[in-house]
Amino acid sequence: xxxxxxxxxxxxxxxxxxQESQVHTYRITYPPIGAPTExxxxxxxxxxxxxxxxxxxxxxxxxxxxxxxEAAEFDTGIPxxxxxxxxxxxxxxxxxxxxxxxxxxxxxxxxx
Numbered sequence: 258x259x260x261x262x263x264x265x266x267x268x269x270x271x272x273x274x275x276q277e278s279q280v281h282t283y284r285i286t287y288p289p290i291g292a293p294t295e296x297x298x299x300x301x302x303x304x305x306x307x308x309x310x311x312x313x314x315x316x317x318x319x320x321x322x323x324x325x326x327e328a329a330e331f332d333t334g335i336p337x338x339x340x341x342x343x344x345x346x347x348x349x350x351x352x353x354x355x356x357x358x359x360x361x362x363x364x365x366x367x368x369x
Contacts, residue, residue: 281353287341296336302354304330310347313340
């Protein structure tokens, strides 16, 4: 299975599953950036595993740094953002359910 790589907002997104799959799997490279990205929310659930580098995961009011070999799973209805932590890219495997791949919407003031 080979699908074209997507380049968007500095990310390199390589689809790893057939387009018609109910579970969507991607290899995502997050470039190093200076400032955290804006929090986003969308329907669904996400699982991720860090292959290399360090990933900065902002999840609600938590600010987490995941290293190679670490994983996270979360409801994507919680405001979240991801970026490389430090000066090197972070490469992750991200798995979304069907609802999780829909268009992201930006979070406004969400009460928890």
